[in-house]
Amino acid sequence: MTEHYIQLRLIFSHVHEEEEVEITMGVLATHLCCTMRNMNLIMNKFLDNGWVRWSPQRGRGKKSILVFRLSLQEVAGEWFERLLHNNKIEEAYALAASLPFLIRENVMRRLQSQFGLRSDQSARGGWTHSVFHRKRRSRR
Numbered sequence: 001m002t003e004h005y006i007q008l009r010l011i012f013s014h015v016h017e018e019e020e021v022e023i024t025m026g027v028l029a030t031h032l033c034c035t036m037r038n039m040n041l042i043m044n045k046f047l048d049n050g051w052v053r054w055s056p057q058r059g060r061g062k063k064s065i066l067v068f069r070l071s072l073q074e075v076a077g078e079w080f081e082r083l084l085h086n087n088k089i090e091e092a093y094a095l096a097a098s099l100p101f102l103i104r105e106n107v108m109r110r111l112q113s114q115f116g117l118r119s120d121q122s123a124r125g126g127w128t129h130s131v132f133h134r135k136r137r138s139r140r
Helices: 002-011 025-031 036-049 072-085 089-098 101-115
Strands: 020-023 052-055 064-068 117-121 127-131
Touching: 002 025, 002 036, 002 072, 020 025, 025 036, 036 052, 072 089, 072 101, 089 101
Parallel strands: none
Antiparallel strands: 020 064, 052 064, 117 127
């Protein structure tokens, strides 16, 4: 579900938090490559988590109102931390690579501080990385 929110925030990166977007459920389902039924389930989970406000409209041609309540940086950062906590380093790295530059820089600093990862941006904008050793926590 978090991945779906991140995907929508990437698609609607021009939309600020608390800004209203007129859209149909069909368009959202198309963006997430899912059925309308599944999109309804996803939207209900977004609502339950307080990530969006949603005012659905029924009928042909009527657009619903979607309001994102959380920023991409906030949600992506939390998801990145969860992936790191669960030792899903490759998934965390893939997430970081999909993010806009400034957010990617922020999450890569987290990766560096937690795992001793050094990241360098190549001239073409790609990332190279080397994992050294996980920092040992001092035991007392």
